Amino acid sequence: MSTTLAPSLSDIWDADRSWTLKTYSEHHGYEAWRRAIHTDPAKLIETVKDSGLRGRGGAGFPTGLKWSFLPKPDGGPRYLVVNADESEPGTCKDMPLLLANPHALIEGIAITSFAIGSNHAFIYVRGEVVHVYRRLLAAVNEAREAGLLGENVLGTGYHLEVTVHAGAGAYICGEETALLDSLEGRRGQPRLKPPFPAVAGLYARPTVVNNVESIASVPGIIRGGADWFSSMGTEKSKGHGLFSLSGHVTRPGQYEAPLGITFRELLDMAGGVRDGRSLKFWTPGGSSTPILTAEHLDLSLDYESVGAAGSMLGTRALQVFDETTSVVRCVTRWTDFYAHESCGKCTPCREGTYWLKQIMHRLEAGQGTESDVDLLLDVCSNIEGRSFCALGDAAAQPITSGIKHFREEFEQGLHTPAWELFPYEANAAFSGATR
């Protein structure tokens, strides 16, 4: 049976001035919040648990369960922090979502904050997307003026502050504990867990950290019910999700579908690989998820199936590369990225990414040495699992999966530059690109 698209969050994106409170209100906006605020918070948490919603930021942890980890209220503050630091290479869903409809997130924040007993929520948005930041600031102001946030929300006595906070350019701040350190005005370096943020998060107080799409999905769950949400998706991967197709496809873009749609179905919807060329490799969820090949076209894109295929669903960032592309070139550039973004806290990641970068550049230039491929694997095995956060593990993924599927291309790096094997001008979206 073929799967079709299921526009849910994206359904309003083509409306006139979709980012305004007026337009959102005309599309059921804040109906869920008006009901939720008169509902028992425990019931809200239960509904989100029952919906099967899992974190849309990559890890896939059950969202309602995460909320329920907060300790019992002790009279002190507790916080909701929304991770809008979207920076994973290939990932491009939260920024267009916020540009088109920031109110979906604001409504989700209101419901979530009320459910977990928080009176102050933060949106940590990456600093490199200024118009999204403008739209968020404006949306919070609109919602406050309409009495949906602020003092005495909707006359109930509930109080909710929302602070929109701009980061300043650091991939690592997408890691939840590094994000919290950054939000506290420090260098964005990960913390050792436990304690988890639910117990000691922002200012060492109980804190829920969730991705933009996760929180923006909450109003729909409250309005349509847990059963509505869980009627989409697979047994363990419920609901709708944004799939972002990019690279060598005919119509790159955002495709919102039930989890469990296959890669082949999505690729067909996007018009296939460009110019009738053939698929070489792809990432299911950003550069930190091991690459897959044409063998995996019929893979069901849910957490379990992609995991069983040796990769991860991640952020559903489907980067597509055709047969003109050098795997070595791509892996080299991703390795540069991880070396640049390693925060420097853990030695295996800081030093390891530095050396991986040197080796990859040798191979790309066709100047590798006999032992380089094995050396790459050796360095990777000394990074993986040996750092505080997942950045170190992520840095190893493109290399180990690249060698697994395309070892011969790495070995060709001992004698032939990648740009001779795969002329780079053939890759570009325009003609005449020369190096």
Next chain:
Amino acid sequence: MTIDTNGYPPEVHARLGADAQQILARYPEPRSALLPLLHLVQSEDGYVSPAGIAFCAEVLDLSRASVSAVATFYTQYKRRPNGEYTVGICTNTLCAVMGGDAIFDRLSAHLGIGNDETTEDGRITLERVECNAACDYAPVMVINWEFFDNQTPTSALDAVDALIEGRPVTPTRGADSVATFKEVSRVLAGFDDGRANEGVGAGLATLEGLKLARSQGWTAPAMDGSDDALEQGGTSGTQPPGAQPVGDVGSSAERKPTTPADSRADTVEKVDQKGPQA
């Protein structure tokens, strides 16, 4: 290089001090204001100047070394005077492959500057940027953090020449024109410039899936519209904290508890007394 340790002239100091108070009011703890304060300093000086570091240190009662340590961690904080416009070309893998490398090389040759360098007239700073969350519009250029989608070397050169000649340029998805580096820095410090309603809601690639769904008549399942959606389901109940396992197999969650805070959710006070991680 001489370091200006004297800080800002009194009138500038007073003006920035008033802004700083507005920033501080947004946070429960003052130190959280440091990132927006550094953006504020850049809106004044075009980079994180010695006077700006002194100002942040004074406002937050931190050492200048502490402020510098934070400022140098983040790539958007500039250690040298930045150009009026930062032209960033995404050269992360996907954009590089789609032509970002070629665009960067062409701009670099045209402007006579390399990565993280500024033209002599102070107009343009050229940067290689990491993934800017617009991969479906590759190759992507950002000018002062506004999107210029689906670039070619020619379109990128045209935009840069316009900036050099003082003509306005219009982002694909963003405000109607690109604000200066200082103006954008002030927005990032949290001061709304009133331009949120400019520009489009969504670009063409953002709408590809929706367009297809509309043409095929595909929709998400209908909501039944009943008022008892919150009454449906409801079998799991609310678990007490710690009742369910956390973390994946092999993650740090498997570490043996060594302190009360590791395993008990109700020992937050003790964690508080130790203070947040320094």
